[in-house]
Amino acid sequence: xxxxxxxxxxxxxEEDTPISSFDCGDIDLNDFLFNDAKNYLKVMLAITYLVKIxxxxxxxxxxSYDALNRTAILTEEEKALWNKVGRKIPxxxxxxxYPSVKIGRLAVAKxxxxxxxxxxxxxxxxxxxxxxxxxxxxxxxxxxxxxxAFPFYEKAQFRYLTTKDxxxxxxxxxxxxxxxxx
Ligand SMILES: CC(C)(COP(=O)(O)OP(=O)(O)OC[C@H]1O[C@@H](n2cnc3c(N)ncnc32)[C@H](O)[C@@H]1OP(=O)(O)O)[C@@H](O)C(=O)NCCC(=O)NCCS
Numbered sequence: 001x002x003x004x005x006x007x008x009x010x011x012x013x014e015e016d017t018p019i020s021s022f023d024c025g026d027i028d029l030n031d032f033l034f035n036d037a038k039n040y041l042k043v044m045l046a047i048t049y050l051v052k053i054x055x056x057x058x059x060x061x062x063x064s065y066d067a068l069n070r071t072a073i074l075t076e077e078e079k080a081l082w083n084k085v086g087r088k089i090p091x092x093x094x095x096x097x098y099p100s101v102k103i104g105r106l107a108v109a110k111x112x113x114x115x116x117x118x119x120x121x122x123x124x125x126x127x128x129x130x131x132x133x134x135x136x137x138x139x140x141x142x143x144x145x146x147x148x149a150f151p152f153y154e155k156a157q158f159r160y161l162t163t164k165d166x167x168x169x170x171x172x173x174x175x176x177x178x179x180x181x182x
Contacts, residue, residue: 004115008058010124013037013048022057024107026146032105033060046104051117059108059117063125066102068140068161068174100140100174101129106149122156122175130177141175 011017015038022033033048040046040062051059103125108117122141129138142161145153147169158173165171 002115004053004058004112005117005120007053008117008120009052011050011052013041013050013060015041017050019050020055020057022060022107023110024059024113025110026107029105029107032062033057033107037062048105051108051121053112057109058112059106059121061106061121061125062104064102064104065136065138066100066142067097068100068142069097098139099137100142101125101138103141103143106143118152119156126175126177126180130180139177141177143173144170145173146170 013019017038019034019037023030037046037048037060041048046062046064048060048062050057051061103122106118106121125141129141141158143153143158145158150171150173153173156175157179158175161172161174
């Protein structure tokens with residue numbers, strides 16, 4: 001683990017949290033933090049977490065509940081993929097949707113890219129939903145990953161949900177929390 005990762009503190013964004021400078025190199029992701037994150041909190045659509053190093057924002061990510069849905073899966077190849085997911089769930093408990101939490105946005109400041117902060121965020125979300133007590137169950141982590149971030153999520157053991165979005169700029173990916181050995 002890098003010294004940088006050891007320094008981070010993760011704090012929940014509140015409506016009165018000051019937002020200092022932040023630049024991850026992506027205009028939309030920067031803009032969300034400055035202009036939308038507090039509105040999403042207010043209307044209960046996403047909770048944003050700031051990853052801080054002292055007073056600096058080194059990264060942020062957003063979480064919302066989601067449903068991993070198999071109704072949109074049409075091709076044989078996609079059905080096979082879905083069955084792979086379902087195989088880990090007993091027959092009698094299989095559903096059309098499974099409870100999930102979505103990483104709506106995840107961005108690391110350019111200055112801190114490559115130090116393991118992104119991976120630490122994924123591990124943190126995994127730990128939150130595996131070990132902390134929640135009022136509702138959650139089986140999967142989902143993300144609509146940017147093309148440039150596919151290798152990052154692949155390394156964190158995320159899988160592609162469907163082949164329908166193969167040529168898109170973002171692809172639906174999921175991580176099965178039950179894939180972590182107990
Ligand atoms: C993609 C991003 C989140 C990665 O965060 P990071 O803190 O730089 O990543 P980490 O240092 O934790 O990397 C973890 C692993 O993924 C790899 N990785 C990270 N980004 C990668 C990329 N773009 N391409 C290939 N591999 C990548 C690292 O090499 C590392 O591999 P290792 O475990 O073998 O050493 C970050 O670069 C970022 O915010 N980019 C701009 C915004 C963005 O694309 N967000 C994703 C939206 S879905």
